[in-house]
Amino acid sequence: PPPKPTTCWRAGGPERLAAEPQAVSDLLEMSAHLPLALSIVAARATLTPARSLTELAGQLRDVRDRLHALDIGDASVDLSAVFSWSYRTLSDAAARMFRLLSLHPGPVISVPAAASLVGTERGQARAALSELVRAQLLTEPSAGRFAYHDLLRAYSTDNAHLEETEQSRREALHRMLDHYLHTAHVAALLLNPPNDQLSLAEPQPGVAMAELIDDEQAWQWFTAERPVFPAAIDLAAAAGFDTHAWQLAYSVASFCVRAGHWTQMAAAQVVAIAAAERSGEPDGQASSLRELGRAYMRLGRYPDAKDSLHRALALDKQLGDLTGQARSYNNLGIVSHALGAQEEALEHGMAAYALFHEAGHQAGQADALNAIGWMQTQLGQHVDALRHCGKALELHRVVGSRHGEADTWDSLGYAHHNLGEHEQAVTCFQNALDLYQKLGSRHPQADTLIRLGNTHQDSGDVQAAHRVWQQALPILDDLHHPDADLLRARMAEHRAQTS
The missing domain is CATH 1.25.40.10 (Tetratricopeptide repeat domain)
Incomplete structure (x- = not known):
């Protein structure tokens, strides 16, 4: 149940509170349950009795203006001033960590991601984060993962713009995006060895990677960071890190397919396609179109999937990318199967296998052999299906x-x-x-x-x-x-x- 309103809230009248329970709940949440913030909200409600609590909540809903909205003209109850009391007691390292955390787009941040933002070692980052928790400027909702309320984020954003140069903020953003991209790429290869290795730029100095050694740890990392990915991809594209945007979207795609996050995946690939076009990377466009096709397949949007995959295939052919062509054919086979065109699906699977074989891509050959076997079962060719799937199983074990x-x-x-x-x-x-x-x-x-x-x-x-x-x-x-x-x-x- 939501926390009970404080005494100062009850002074505003129980009838008024009871009449708008949702607004009360929203105001509590937007005030971070901070006694001073709640007192200011209560004072504003008392000063404007004709205004509904719902209207007041609407006024506070824009986080960017909330610190200013929580102001009743009395310097002794200035919320920014109260936050500054804690901020001014911080060490230089913790204060800089607090400022740069405002650049992080997600609801929670890990120690390696925070270390990357600041460009420091994990141990030093952990110490700074712990200091912020002790100062009640951060919380640690789960071991090694940190969060702060929107009001504190707004305050840290103000301080970042006051005390950090534009260059230092951009360098921090670059390091953070490098952390997510390089870790996601490693995780994707652990999770699904058939994934093609991307050609990534070297990470910036000071980037810390999450330490992953097997597919189970990779899955756990993807699961924990999933709320961050959409915002990180959008942020990368908006800030001009277009290559980061499409490569990060590609790296998280296989996880999204298997975990069922298809709507999120489709939205990310739309951003990725535009980013790859802006950066002039046709290989990125082809990869992003192919992943968009996979997302549409899972969502049952088969005509859209077919269109995206044919666009990817055309680019793959222009680039002479045998593996890309093979993947596009393999996915087109799945679409044809879903649409009931089983003979066509088998032809696509055969084409994919031939291209993977020509490219010497064992993992892809295994995928294609399994797809061929699956299509053969749809056509009643069950013995042939067992033969092809048996070969696929052997190859999957070889590539791990x-x-x-x-x-x-x-x-x-x-x-x-x-x-x-x-x-x-x-x-x-x-x-x-x-x-x-x-x-x-x-x-x-x-x-x-x-x-x-x-x-x-x-x-x-x-x-x-x-x-x-x-x-x-x-x-x-x-x-x-x-x-x-x-x-x-x-x-x-x-x-x-x-x-």
Whole structure:
């Protein structure tokens, strides 16, 4: 429940508070629950009894003007002055950290990201952040992650513009964007070895990287930083760091696909395409168009996906990029499959494999072989599907792609299911699920659970089918996926039939 209003709020009249509970809640939040800020809000409400609390909340909603709005003409209750009492007691290192934190676009910041902003070592950054927590200018909502309220952000922004030069602010922003880009690139390669390595500029001196050693740590980092990525990509584009913008959007794309953050991914790729066009990087345009196509596929926007992928393919051909062409064909195959054109889908998969093979790209070959096997199951060619998916599984193990392994186990399970080999299908699906669960890949996990339930149903174990389908529902609900309603309807129909 929200905190109770202070005594000075109650003095304004319980009827007034009770009449506008949402406005009261908003005012508490926008005042950071700071006693002085709440007192000032209460005083303003008392001085203007004809004005509703909702109007007052609206006046304070613009963070940029909130420090000035919380002013009733009495210097003794100037909120900026109160903040300055804490700020002036800080060491030089902590004060600079506080100022530069205003450049960070996200709700929370990690120690390596903060160290990059300031251009200092992690230990020194941690000490400065801890000092800010002790001064009640920051909070530490979870271990090693720091946040501050909008009012304090506004105050730190004012101080950054007063005490930091434009050049120092831009250098800090550059280091911060380098931190996110270089860490995201490493994380993407750990998470999905088939990802193509980008040609990144060297990070600026003073950039600290998050230390990641395997795909599970990479997934955890992506999950923790996900709220920061959209704002960081937008900020990079707005500040003229166009290469950072499209490369960061590319680096987070595979995580977004598997975690189900498709709307966020699509928005980021739209920004990325424009950024790559401005910077004159056609390879960036092609990559961003391809990732936009993948996002549209997941969102069910197949005509838009097809258009984006064909635009990417045209650029790939102009650039002579065999791997890019192969990826575009592979994704076009998925779109064709979704639209019911299975023969065309198989042709796209074959074209992708040939290009990956010509490029000597083993991870891509594994992806294409799995796609070919999947398309063959749609055409009733289940034995051929097992052969191609078996080769894909071997290659995924060679390149160390656990996501690729999981996807291929799922395809193998589907082929066995269609051959009536239910025990083998269950084993394959369970292997896929074990990997998806370890890796945190939620949407593929839900898809495999549905297929596993189908196998149980066809083998005559309806109860097991419903248990498995029930596990898929909360995942689909969390993703706001339309398959959730379809699955509920299907389960209800089966219950009605069995009863």
